[in-house]
Amino acid sequence: MDGVYAVALPQAAAQLIGVLNAAGHAAYAVGGCVRDSLLGRTPKDWDICTDALPEQVMAAFQAYRVLPTGLKHGTVTVFAEGEGYEITTFRKEAGYSDHRHPDAVAFVSALREDLARRDFTMNAMAYHPQEGLKDYFGGVADLRCGTIRCVGQPAWRFEEDALRMMRALRFAAVYGFTIEAETARAIHACRRLLSCVAPERLRAELDALLCGAAVEKVLLAFPDVIFTLIPELAMAQGFNQHNRYHAYDVWTHTVKSVAAAPQDITLRLTMLLHDVGKPLCFTRDASGVGHFYGHPAAGAQLARGIFARLRYDRATAMQVERLVEQHCRELPPRDKPMRRALNRLGEVGVRQLLAVKRADIKAQAPAVTEERLLTLCQVERCLDEVLAQGACFTLKDLAVSGKDLLELGMQPGPDVGKTLKALLEDVLDGRLENEYEALLETVKKATE
Numbered sequence: 001m002d003g004v005y006a007v008a009l010p011q012a013a014a015q016l017i018g019v020l021n022a023a024g025h026a027a028y029a030v031g032g033c034v035r036d037s038l039l040g041r042t043p044k045d046w047d048i049c050t051d052a053l054p055e056q057v058m059a060a061f062q063a064y065r066v067l068p069t070g071l072k073h074g075t076v077t078v079f080a081e082g083e084g085y086e087i088t089t090f091r092k093e094a095g096y097s098d099h100r101h102p103d104a105v106a107f108v109s110a111l112r113e114d115l116a117r118r119d120f121t122m123n124a125m126a127y128h129p130q131e132g133l134k135d136y137f138g139g140v141a142d143l144r145c146g147t148i149r150c151v152g153q154p155a156w157r158f159e160e161d162a163l164r165m166m167r168a169l170r171f172a173a174v175y176g177f178t179i180e181a182e183t184a185r186a187i188h189a190c191r192r193l194l195s196c197v198a199p200e201r202l203r204a205e206l207d208a209l210l211c212g213a214a215v216e217k218v219l220l221a222f223p224d225v226i227f228t229l230i231p232e233l234a235m236a237q238g239f240n241q242h243n244r245y246h247a248y249d250v251w252t253h254t255v256k257s258v259a260a261a262p263q264d265i266t267l268r269l270t271m272l273l274h275d276v277g278k279p280l281c282f283t284r285d286a287s288g289v290g291h292f293y294g295h296p297a298a299g300a301q302l303a304r305g306i307f308a309r310l311r312y313d314r315a316t317a318m319q320v321e322r323l324v325e326q327h328c329r330e331l332p333p334r335d336k337p338m339r340r341a342l343n344r345l346g347e348v349g350v351r352q353l354l355a356v357k358r359a360d361i362k363a364q365a366p367a368v369t370e371e372r373l374l375t376l377c378q379v380e381r382c383l384d385e386v387l388a389q390g391a392c393f394t395l396k397d398l399a400v401s402g403k404d405l406l407e408l409g410m411q412p413g414p415d416v417g418k419t420l421k422a423l424l425e426d427v428l429d430g431r432l433e434n435e436y437e438a439l440l441e442t443v444k445k446a447t448e
Contacts, residue, residue, distance in 0.1 A: 031047050057087050100162060120167075155186045300321045327353070
């Protein structure tokens with residue numbers, strides 16, 4: 001079927017469908033699990049829909065562990081073989097005053113009516129092990145073509161639940177699909193409704209979108225949607241850098257750097273925001289060359305506000321802010337500056353910084369990238385050599401400890417810590433070898 005495969009229904013899901021069928025009810029696997037299975041992907045979970053009312057579902061599964069997780073919306077969770085399966089009654093929805101949740105839910109008896117309320121055709125399919133696939137809205141055809149298309153009128157779907165717009169972008173980035181023209185137009189037109197969505201939900205979709213293999217295509221096609229979430233980036237679009245190192249405006253450079261980074265959320269968030277401060281720091285010299293002095297620090301400050309608004313966890317926020325602030329810092333391929341960098345950032349941090357620099361370079365003017373990437377390879381070799389030498393770059397790496405200094409006769413107190421830090425500075429600068437006897441001898445001479 002041109003890349004669309006058969007549904008591989010787990011035994012436990014088939015068993016639950018069978019129990020409902022035996023009790024006289026219709027039941028099907030539905031939604032994203034069917035979509036992913038048809039694409040040959042392993043679904044994260046399997047949802048089941050049924051014409052049975054919640055109390056009928058609970059009655060049918062008296063021999064199972066059952067949790068009434070969402071009775072108001074017709075959802076019961078049934079456990080089989082250690083996994084929880086959400087079983088939801090066929091329903092239709094009405095009124096979406098908050099552009100996110102239905103004001104009213106009514107249970108219905110027809111599968112088609114239940115599928116008609118769903119967001120995209122590829123998510124509006126159901127499957128039964130004996131009856132086969134139920135596809136009333138062309139989901140298989142759209143999967144075959146790699147198309148994301150709303151069920152019904154796109155604007156209505158997005159006015160009902162504004163988060164669907166970010167879901168469309170996320171699916172496009174993750175699956176490499178194209179958003180159908182009418183659906184795309186509605187996303188552009190309805191993007192302001194994203195302000196109705198909880199920041200945490202927007203953040204989750206943004207993260208998944210950024211880590212998608214087709215992120216470049218999506219960010220270039222829907223910058224206005226991204227700017228609705230992060231207005232600080234809007235000035236980057238069309239901003240000419242007037243610099244021979246850059247062949248693109250700030251936004252296009254940003255997008256290409258995101259795509260060039262490893263599919264890790266910390267690195268991709270860093271690339272999304274690494275130049276957010278540039279438009280605020282732009283100057284041109286007498287020759288007309290553009291400069292962005294201070295933009296890393298300005299970008300880190302802007303990133304702090306963005307992360308607070310989108311409710312990012314503090315660990316991720318601090319990590320990205322640090323990388324944004326450090327991304328232009330020179331890192332020569334020599335032992336001393338490498339030890340200093342390891343002291344400042346740690347091995348993980350230095351490797352992240354090098355990944356950021358590589359992505360940044362790959363998104364610059366093609367005429368300068370080769371030489372800069374070769375230099376970066378030298379820096380990486382230097383890092384590996386310093387680490388292979390077992391170089392000292394933190395207090396815990398010192399050959400002596402506070403206990404050694406106390407045994408030498410130093411009095412307990414802040415002087416012990418100050419002495420250890422002074423020794424580390426000497427080791428980092430190469431004035432001292434990290435050897436037990438040499439370090440203690442230095443301390444002895446200083447205290448005589």
